Amino acid sequence: MNRRKLVEITGIVQGVGFRPFVYGLAHARSLSGWVCNDAHGVTLEVQGDDPALDGFLHALTHALPPLARIDRCTVTDRPALPDERGFAIRQSQPTGDACACISPDQGACPACLADVANPLDRHYRYPFTNCTHCGPRYTIIRRLPYDRPATAMADFAMCPRCAAAYRDPLDRRYHAQPVSCPECGPQLTLRGPDGRPLAEREAALAGAVAALRDGALVAVKGMGGFHLMCDAADAAAVARLRALKRRARKPLAVLCRDRCQAEPLVQASEAEWQLALSQARPITLMRKGKAVLAPNLAPGVPYLGLFFPYTPLHQLLLEGCDRPLVATSANRSGAPILTEGEAVLRELGHDLDLLLDHNRPILHPCDDSLVQIAGGRRQMLRLARGYAPWSPPLSQPLVAPVLAVGAQQKVNLALAFGRTRLYGPYLGDLGSLAMQQEFETQLALYRDLYRFRPALLACDDHPGYDTSRWAQAQADAGLSLLRVQHHHAHLLAVMAEHGITGPVNGIAFDGTGLGADGTLWGGEWLRADVHGCTRLGHLKPFRLIGGEQAIREPARLLLGWLLESMSPVAIRALRLPAIERLGEARFANLCQLWRLGRNAPYASSVGRLFDALAALLDVVETLDYEGEAGLLVEGAAMGAEPLPMAFALDEQGVFDAASLLPALLGPAPAGQKAAGFIAALADLVARLAEREPGLPLVLAGGVFQNRLLMEQVAARLPTPFLVSETLPLNDGGIAAGQLWYAIHHPDAARPGLTHE
Structure with a gap:
């Protein structure tokens, strides 16, 4: 006897290959039904006999795609449809208030890097190769559900072969929204410091490689913003970069081709290597080794920040240069990350040698994450690419949507509504008008994605912080405001990560x-x-x-x-x-x-x-x-x-x-x-x-x-x-602590404060 089930799933289930995963499970068990994305996550109906249904439901929650995460899975009975045949992937249904989780950007997967290295593959040496298991997510999204027309790839029409892969549920590029190839996708352009185009495509890459090998200072457009790059062993090039950044001694991160190239530079445990080489590809602090790079990379300090290529473009650059490169965000100290070539040329062009640009828009800047192993545990020093937005679920729904704005330094946003809790990526220190604008821009993203209108705000006790002044202005306009003592918020962030309410010895x-x-x-x-x-x-x-x-x-x-x-x-x-x-x-x-x-x-x-x-x-x-x-x-x-x-x-x-x-x-x-x-x-x-x-x-x-x-x-x-492992122990965790406080405040459950 056939039975039918309605399954509603929330979590990170969009843009991670979840629908083709469901299709494959159903197809292998000869089940009928359908699956689609919606504003809440993924909804499906599935029909078949008891053993096949039981096997399907078990695999659905125990054999997930690499980047997927299920927060809640609700299964209810439906009347069977006697004439239904086959299993279909339906068009997305963008109805209702969105609460689907945005996946963080992810480093290139081994399969895509193999395609880039294979002369017989159509993605050979293509810098923007990706699939459902890797590539940009957060930095290219405009709205939910996460479909190609809602991303920065909307203007890139797929060629027939990319379109065929995109529509084939058994292809790993099925509905990979940034999917493209050299025939139809984004392309590189090498530009001079005056903005003049010098080369395109492969010639642009070759020109950048030659310049970096010759000691040049090159701005390179990556996934979440531009990097400033130079030879990590060239002290004169590093000095030029420091002058451009106005950063006299702050350590600079080093990008290495692979572990073999990196091992002489540091003394690292196997746990540190595994962390650095994980798909998130964070900058990982390791003890300096005996191999000598430029002495002005990280003067006087015992650690070196190493990371590895997380896009095919980075991989191709590192292979061509065959040496470690400095890779630091292309902005002056205290200013936002630059995401557009024209802005880089305007702000930094006269001090650059070259700019390696491309035409895939970066809609939302995102810095590189920074981590270390301390006391045998991972520590997040900067929550950003690969890890953020981070969206751990809430066990109980909120009535009032809550926004926490952090302190003054290492600011990020933290918000909660319904069963959704979201920690945004690192923004930086709000000491300038440009950084305050970045704060407003990130908030606008969540407002647009989720129709998020906070009813309850949380900020630091310090009235002079820019975040506190912003929150007070909103309170003056009628919103409820909670002020949380700074060190209490530090402790609350750790408690939030571990899901405890206290009391604790802090x-x-x-x-x-x-x-x-x-x-x-x-x-x-x-x-x-x-x-x-x-x-x-x-x-x-x-x-x-x-x-x-x-x-x-x-x-x-x-x-x-x-x-x-x-x-x-x-x-x-x-x-x-x-x-x-x-x-x-x-x-x-x-x-x-x-x-x-x-x-x-x-x-x-x-x-x-x-x-x-x-x-x-x-x-x-x-x-x-x-x-x-x-x-x-x-x-x-x-x-x-x-x-x-x-x-x-x-x-x-x-x-x-x-x-x-x-x-x-x-x-x-x-x-x-x-x-x-x-x-x-x-x-x-x-x-x-x-x-x-x-x-x-x-x-x-x-x-x-x-x-x-x-x-x-x-x-x-x-x-x-208890310490934090995913939320920063530093001020980057303050917003998360403020949010945990506000979530448990009586106002968060007050019926009069509702999500618009």
């Missing part, structure tokens, strides 16, 4: 964020749940002499820390190089600012303590980028025997770094002092864990990106602890 160590008492926090011990937090303890505060200026000049932080326990005369007697360079007049002026408290706020920040230590050890004078001091201290500590020292911890939970000074001011080598400081911090974490043994331990904040610290914490704690 340790949040970062740079600075506005505390609940109006002072600057950054070394916090909190008991937290989804409704609030209690401050159990903190680092004993010290003054940031000069406020924001102190963050750029660590000697000011060092002086502010020392003045908490020493007189100016005693400090001068130490003859520390960082203090000596201030000169007598400036030293006296800074001490006066400290005494008066004028533009010298107190901060309980472990991140700023790392900066002060970097000045004490004389490993840096002025900071070029966020986290530089921590990386330099970590580099100094590697391989050194830790000098014994410990934080003082009182009954009120205040931990005082002054107890470290006798060891740090002694005659031991800088490496031993750095190693001792990190060991003392790991010991402190273990001691704080012991004080709340009945609660899960959650670690959050950018300080826990320190790999030595995480390894030592993992070694000291007798029971597992």
Whole structure:
């Protein structure tokens, strides 16, 4: 007896070969029915006898295509249709409010790279080869359902052979929306710095390869934006690139052809290689090896960011150049990623040698993801290409749509509506009008895709952040607004990833964020749940002499820390190089600012303590980028025997770094002092864990990106602890934490706040 089932599926099931997968399952079991995309995901009806139906439904959820993910699968009975024959893939049904998940862009799959390398295949050496298992998704989508007319490929008419593959449910390019070939798809153009076309197609690729081998600086249009590229062993080319980016010392990522080419450059575990070579192809931080590249690639720091080609274009470039290349986003520091050739020429053209362009539009910029292995676990430092948008499902539907906007740095958007929760890709720091426009543009994408109109907003407590000001303006127009304390949000992001509501024993160590008492926090011990937090303890505060200026000049932080326990005369007697360079007049002026408290706020920040230590050890004078001091201290500590020292911890939970000074001011080598400081911090974490043994331990904040610290914490704690592996521990996770707070706020379930 035939039975019929209606199956409704949500998750990542569009643009990943899900319909042909369903077709194949039904065809193999001689089942009848149909399948189609709709605004919610995939809907199908299937009919046949019990054994075949049971086998179909089991395979449907247990043998998914590589990029697919099912969040919810609802099966209901339908009346059988006695005259139905065969199984069909129907046209998409773009009706109702969209909630289908957007797949992140994915690196080229082995099958497509094999096609590109095969002289007998029609995709031979074609830079835009892809299939349902790989290629762009997020960066080319206009609307849902995800079909070719709704993408940046709408204007590329398929040739007969591509059209045949696109329409064949048994072909791996069936409904691969960017499918194309040299006859009908996007093409390369090599342009001079004045914009003049110099070569097309294969000749354009050859021209770019020759220029890169000859030391040129070339802008290359990739999947989510332009890269600036040059020979990674050419110090002069790297110096030119740094001048163009206005990035003096911040490490630059290196693109390698394959593992064989990369292995001499780094010391890496098998887990790190597997992560770097996964289909997401993230930039992966690994310890530097013995092979020498340009010394100005990542000066003074112990790690090198390596990644591998994730498009056929990158693969062809690397094969042609036969050497590692610097590949960093084509934008000046603090500006948005550039996605159009004309913008690159306008902003950077006079400093470039060549531009390798193509005519497939990038609708939504997306940076490269940045990851590492720390304490035996993956850490996401930048959530972007290959991983974002990330859309973990909600177990219960929301009535009110929620938007969380993050902090000021490393901003991304986080939103939830119905059963959908979505974390957008990394945007950057909102310090410029152009970056604020990018924020608005990404929000408009979600508004258009999902008809998303937030009724409830969440932002940081700090009223001066651009995100907070934006949220307040929306609240002034009638939306409900929740403000979430910065370090509470850090902990909530970890809790969100693990799906817990608390209470937890939370340790949040970062740079600075506005505390609940109006002072600057950054070394916090909190008991937290989804409704609030209690401050159990903190680092004993010290003054940031000069406020924001102190963050750029660590000697000011060092002086502010020392003045908490020493007189100016005693400090001068130490003859520390960082203090000596201030000169007598400036030293006296800074001490006066400290005494008066004028533009010298107190901060309980472990991140700023790392900066002060970097000045004490004389490993840096002025900071070029966020986290530089921590990386330099970590580099100094590697391989050194830790000098014994410990934080003082009182009954009120205040931990005082002054107890470290006798060891740090002694005659031991800088490496031993750095190693001792990190060991003392790991010991402190273990001691704080012991004080709340009945609660899960959650670690959050950018300080826990320190790999030595995480390894030592993992070694000291007798029971597992919780950290993020997919959401960033740094401020890139703040929006996710704010969202988790808002989801559990009573307003999120208030019937009056509805999704329009």
